[in-house]
Amino acid sequence: MAEQSYRYSELLAAGLSREQVRRLTEQSRLHRMSRSVYAPSANQAGRLQAIFRRLPATAVVGFQTGAQLHGFGDARSPDVHVIVPAGEIIPRIRGLVAHEAVLPVRDPVLLAGVPCASAARCAVDLARSLRRMEAMPLLDLCLRVAACQPEELRIEVARHDRLRGVRQARDLVPRADPRAECxxxxxxxxxxxxxxxxxxxxxxxxxxxxxxxxxxxxxxxxxxxxxxxxxxxxxxxxxxxxxxxxxxxxxxxxxxxxxxxxxxxxxxxxxxxxxxxxxxxxx
Missing domain, CATH: 3.40.960.10 (VSR Endonuclease)
Known part of the structure; x- marks a missing residue:
């Protein structure tokens, strides 16, 4: 099987019996990633792809999970964070945090097989929503790993004008420094x-x-x-x-x-x- 997720109905349509699906799951050759969605691998990419099989096409990874995919996130956050347009109906999935946003996500990139907001968008969303002491290290690390450039952060924070928490983000973004090591x-x-x-x-x-x-x-x-x-x-x-x-x-x-x-x-x-x-x- 290719490294992707499969709905239970797709496995049956491919010729597997219910007993074979159960046996493959017991042998850890298949992993139940979400309701009625299975994947050959239990890693983060498999989990994300499985969840996205149940989400509307407008959803993109963002916030903490997006930052992790871009290389500057906090690994202590086990939930999957996605951004969806305001008013979008999202199924209830354990471990999924959906952020309704009035600001569209521009040019999402494909990471781990799923659409993801840009590094600058993830960084600014976190700078708006986290406590100052949590946000500053993430902004520093974003620049340190070159996930984006300072100018990209400045452009992105300007797009968030009038949104909740933007005053804090405007204050922190110019202070971000890639030389910080911890x-x-x-x-x-x-x-x-x-x-x-x-x-x-x-x-x-x-x-x-x-x-x-x-x-x-x-x-x-x-x-x-x-x-x-x-x-x-x-x-x-x-x-x-x-x-x-x-x-x-x-x-x-x-x-x-x-x-x-x-x-x-x-x-x-x-x-x-x-x-x-x-x-x-x-x-």
């Missing part, structure tokens, strides 16, 4: 900007006396020689801790003031982060 780094940068501090520069290389790049900082302010970093669980490793100590001592000896923050700071007391840096940046 979720917490993006969120830490946003906390600093929302706190009224200048945008920090991501991934600063600090050179030695010969001008050779020696240490790289998560975030920083070159003129003030202030570095800002997020310390996750990896920093608890004994070998990593030794390297970090040597690095911190060298930076301090060479005029850099480093400030390190944890998940407790980032998610429970972001104001503390801002207040800690204000004296360093505005002495």
């Amino acid at each position: 979720r917490q780094e993006s969120q830490l940068r946003l906390v600093l900007m929302d706190g009224g501090l200048p945008p920090p520069e991501p991934q600063i290389w600090v050179p030695d006396s010969n001008g050779i790049p020696l240490y790289r900082l998560d975030l920083g302010y070159r003129r003030q020689r202030v570095g800002v970093e997020y310390d996750g669980s990896s920093h608890l490793d004994r070998v990593r801790l030794r390297r970090d100590r040597a690095r911190m001592n060298w930076l301090a000896a060479n005029g850099w003031q480093m400030r390190h923050f944890t998940d407790q700071d980032l998610y429970r007391r972001p104001a503390h982060i801002v207040q800690t840096l204000i004296p360093l940046l505005h002495p």
Whole structure:
């Protein structure tokens, strides 16, 4: 069988008996992906194609699922998100989230065998609908993996004028930076900007006396020689801790003031982060 989905009636029409369909399913050679829809593979593509067999032709993948297909989505979202025109009738399917949209999806692309909204459309829809701290990392990652270009995001957000959440999207899109390397780094940068501090520069290389790049900082302010970093669980490793100590001592000896923050700071007391840096940046 080709890698596609089949309705139960199509399997019977192809000559399979009900018993053969049952046996193939038990042997995992067929997978029941949705009501009366089967596929040879149980991967995401097979699931999407099976669901789309039951959706109207106007439906396209979007939001979290679209972002995943474009390479910058949050894998923690197990539901399938689709965009449909307002008023379209959608069957109730477990794990399907249908977003009614008054703004048409322009030029959908074919990904995993199903129509999908552009990367810019998915990114802006998420920037409008998610919390700021969730949206910023997705916008950064969208640019980092080159799913789209900054100008495409700016054009797309302009199309969403007057729609719910567009003010947040308009604010976040110009702040997106492809240099961010992790979720917490993006969120830490946003906390600093929302706190009224200048945008920090991501991934600063600090050179030695010969001008050779020696240490790289998560975030920083070159003129003030202030570095800002997020310390996750990896920093608890004994070998990593030794390297970090040597690095911190060298930076301090060479005029850099480093400030390190944890998940407790980032998610429970972001104001503390801002207040800690204000004296360093505005002495």
